[in-house]
Each structure stands twice: as structure tokens, then as C-alpha cells.
Amino acid sequence: MKIGGTHYRTIWPRADETVDVIDQARLPHEFATAVLRSAEDCAEAIKKMIVRGAPLIGATAAYGVALAMRREPSGKALISALDMLRATRPTAVNLRWALKRMHDALHNRGHGERFAMAWREAAAICDEDVAVCRAIGAHGLKLLRAAAAKKNGAPLDILTHCNAGWLACVDWGTALAPIYMAHDEGIAVHVWVDETRPRNQGASLTAYELGAHGVPHTIIADNAGGHYMQAGRVDLCVVGTDRVTRNGDVANKIGTYLKALAAKDNGVPFYVALPSSTIDWTLASGVDIPIEERSADEVLKMTGRLPGGAIATVEIAAPGSPAANPGFDVTPARLVTGFVTERGVCVPSEEGLHSLFPQ
């Protein structure tokens, strides 16, 4: 998608066989890119959330394996890079999926061809992510068209949580792809953007990318979405996910569960958009998903722009009070209206998933 009129992906290979990414830890305060020169750089970028979003984490990890192979194409180096990258984030399953795919593509190859093979495979993962997101967008667009048809020209009010836009992927996004397509074809849409504490991916990334594309939106505190649903001011919700279990339970950014409860209580459709690489067929239900516990500092501190434009971090809470910071929660399948995937829309259940993705 475009920033300041220039088309970007979130990650792209450089001519010198290193990798460029948009430095998302510095958004929305400044637009900058970061060069990743090694598997360690990639792991660090994932851990520090320079790159984030389940699909983009997978793509970055794939390039991490490729960069490891550039330095040392041995079997030992391959295993070591896979282990290091797998340990960066526990919840997103795309990470594991991308690493398994890199392993499968590389482990039987001769050392001489491993780097070239890995480089091509990482690029293929990125290109496929773009195609998959475009397909998710096209399927979701049909839902938005139908919902908009009931609004008599009034804007379709869509609530989203966290960032499942193109910044979370390689391009297009998952939850936001249908919104971009609806906006581009002239459907009036307005997005309620949950700020998504504690890391504020909504206020900083979703608002940023919607604004850059010209999509009308309003940032709200995470607390406000239920009130707007009660007031009839949300037509549907759409979010992304970091892992969907076989029964249709959905791990996503902390707080997603609360919005799904409010949607259910108010008869508001609640959709989850996902590439099939997010489905974890090995887990029976959401209670088995490991939930990442992140730093208390994310709750206790906040970064932003001082009046002069300089970036500063302030401590916002009572001095000495501790904080806890679970990164994700699990929304039970019973609260989800449908999954929007690259192969179409299905009900959130094992049968639903199998109807689109027979194993």
C-alpha cells in the first residue's frame, strides 16, 4: 500500500542480499526503515516489535533463515537459526509455519544451493502472503458490500482491534484488506479503531495506515467499543488473529475477547480474517494456546511526541505499582460469526475450517 504516494511492502530484499523492513516501533511518530543483516537481526526485530503482525513475523523469520544460510549453510546453522527464531514469540503460529516451510525446503539440500534456495523461498512466502491477503480482501469485500447495502448510503461502521492491516502482513492486510477494497470501490466506510493498549497498535499503526490511504476512521479507547455497539453505531467487527485452533477458537491481541462478547450481546457480526497459515491443526482448542507475557513497562510507560516533535517516553502510572501484561487472549469460537480466509468465508468450527481446507 502507499505511504506519501510511494508503494511499499513491509519487508523487501535488498540488492546486497540483506533485508529492509519498515521500522514499526518508530511509527507513527516517524517513518523509517531498518536493515536486517543476519538471523540475529531478524530475531531482534521480531522481539522488539520492529516487525509485528502474525504474517509479517513469519515472513521476517523466513528471511532470517535465509540470512543464516548466507553466513553458514550447514545443517547445524540451519537448526540453530530455526530454534532461535522460533523462540522469539510464542503465540503466533505463522512463525512456526514459516520456519517449518523453510526447514522442509532446505534440510535435504546441498550446502552450496541452500542460500539461493532459502532466499527464493522467503521471497515466495512474501509474494504468497500478498496474494493470500488480496484473496481475503476479495472475500471479505462481499460481506462489506452486503452490509453496506442495508445502510442506505450512510457509512458502514466497522470496528477493529489492534492492527491486522498491511503493516501486519507484507501488503494489503487481513482484517483491513476488505476495508481497503470497499473504500477503493466507493463504498462509504468508517472504521472505529481501538487504540489497543498497551502497545497502541491501533492508535499508532491502524490509524496511520488508514489515514495514509484516506479511509475515514476514529480512534477510541479500548473501553469504548461496547458503548458504541450498545448505541447501534457499529455494523460489524473484523479482527485478525495470531492462531486459530482446530475447533475455531481465536487467539488475538489482548482485549479481542471483550469486543467479541459485546458484539454477541448486541447482535453485531464479529468476523475474524486469517490466512490458512494461521490455523493450528495440532491444537484441539484455545485453552492450549500459550499466551505470551510481555514486559510490565509496556503498561507503565508510554512513548509519544513532545510539543517540539522530539520522541519521549513517560511513566504514566503510580510510582512503585507493579503491572502485568498478557499479550493475547482467546476468543471462543461461539462468539465468532465467521472466518474470512483466502478461500472464502466459513463458520468457526472444525467442520467449517475443513470445508475450505480439507486435510
Added chain:
Amino acid sequence: MKIGGTHYRTIWPRADETVDVIDQARLPHEFATAVLRSAEDCAEAIKKMIVRGAPLIGATAAYGVALAMRREPSGKALISALDMLRATRPTAVNLRWALKRMHDALHNRGHGERFAMAWREAAAICDEDVAVCRAIGAHGLKLLRAAAAKKNGAPLDILTHCNAGWLACVDWGTALAPIYMAHDEGIAVHVWVDETRPRNQGASLTAYELGAHGVPHTIIADNAGGHYMQAGRVDLCVVGTDRVTRNGDVANKIGTYLKALAAKDNGVPFYVALPSSTIDWTLASGVDIPIEERSADEVLKMTGRLPGGAIATVEIAAPGSPAANPGFDVTPARLVTGFVTERGVCVPSEEGLHSLFPQ
């Protein structure tokens, strides 16, 4: 309650017939008091949230009327002060209750006795608030004792939203009064403190006052409470309220509704603590409660301490993105386990309220 070993109320009369309040807009970063010398000062303190919390707003407004009578004890000045103070915040009903009480006490009095009468009445409102909160605490304490008895000595995990502690009242608090009493009698309690965006009353005020009293607590993002309920780590919720309608619907800080939904979904008791002055017998249900729309800046900016200790406000969101900021939401009575009042605990319904407060 105590700060640094000294007992404070949130508001108290000075010898020079002005009023001192704790400046809560500067907490938790610094402890300071502010002098209110006129009804205008009181209105400004309420609007700028130097004082906040439904009971304290009522007490401050009462002193505002008294200060107006000190300057000019005419009927016109009385009406004008009542109107100005009533317009400061639309949602809390204690404000209207306190102003009506001041009106009723003063309007038939001679000009010569109005100030002395008003000063005594404002002091009586404060003293009664303390007594009422102490009674709420005693009734809530029984609930906490019973819940703690099932924990085999493990800490009782209580979740609260916003600040309904002594800083929201004159002393003791509503939702936090039972917690202070339980802690003081040796029951092991631990409070999950919702940070309560956008004004962060949880992270800044609830954490501050619990910390000052030595009550174990953990600040969490508003998004996290549902996850902890799913994980069985919340034994009960207790919150305050700004207005309860005749049928038992509860207006409280934005986001309360989402926690009540999660409590219901997980079988966690959800209590609302309130003085009877918070009951609005004139409204049939919560849909009639006016919801205050506050400044977008509260969502887009955040104030805190820079590393050197200076206080700074930073812009945290994508530049140019708009925000909306409803201050309250309505939790339907069906999601509430019980009301904890100064006369005991009742079910959240018209019959329940009437059983304690026959009209």
C-alpha cells in the same frame, strides 16, 4: 485515609472560609492541594477533574454553593451557582442530588443566615459521605470474608475499574472501602487494577491509593481483565457508579460494561458499590442516562514523568487521526450480581432497591 502517614480527606474547609482539595489532576506524579475560593473555582475543579468521582463531585459542588453564598447570598446568586455547577458534568447524579439538597436547605432562608447554613450543610454532606462509605465498606466486607473463606488462605483476587476509592469520595471510597477493611483485618487480598483509559484513573489513582495503604495490587491494561477471568484468576469484581436507574442499570466509567460481560461469561460475581445518593429514581432505565462526550485529547495525548522527573504530555497517536471519547457506558442490571449500599446488599432491580430504600 493516609498518604505518607498523614490522614487526609479529599476535601476540607479552611479557617479562612475557602476550601482545600487534593489536586487529583496532578496525581500520581505529585501530591499537591488546591484552594477553591469561589463557586467558579469549584466548577472549574470539577470540569478539569482536579476533583472527580461521583460522591466527591457532589461534595465539591455543595461547597461551591456555599462559596457563592459567601460572596452574595441573594436568591439570584443561589440559582446562578446551582445552574453553573449542575452544568459541569452530565452523567453523575450525586452532583444533582447534592445541589438539590443545598437548594432545599437554602432557598427559604434569609440572606443573613444563608452562608453559615450553606457552609454547615456542605460539611454535613461530607461527613455523611464518610459515614455512608464506611457503611458500604462494612456490608461489602461480609461478601469479601465469605469469598476469602473459599480460597484456603490464597489471596482473594478482586478486579476493579476506574477509581471508586477514597479519592473518589471524601474518605474510605465505595468499591474500595470493603477492600481496605478486609486488608485491615488481615484477609489476604490482591487487586487487579484496570488502568482505565483514557484518563488512567486506575493506574494513577486506584494504584496510588492502594499502594499508599499497602494493599497488594497489579495494574493491567483494560484489555486484560477478560483474559484473567477466563484463566480463573479473578474471584470477584467490584466497581463504583455515577448513576443507577430505577431498574438497576448502572452508568459507570467507560469500559465497565465490557468487564461485566466477561464476568457474566465466566461466572465471576460482579458487584457495584454505591451510596443511595447515586440512585436516580426518576429514570426508568439506563438508556435515558446522558453520556458525557469528553475531549479527544484525552485519547490522543498522555501525561507522565520524564526520566528526569519532569511532567510532560506526549501525543501518542497517528498525527491527524481523530478520536472520540465517551466518558461512561451503561451496564444492564442483568449483568450485575448485587448492589452494595450503606444499608446492605440487594439484587439489582427496582424491587431490590426498594427493599433497602422504600420511598
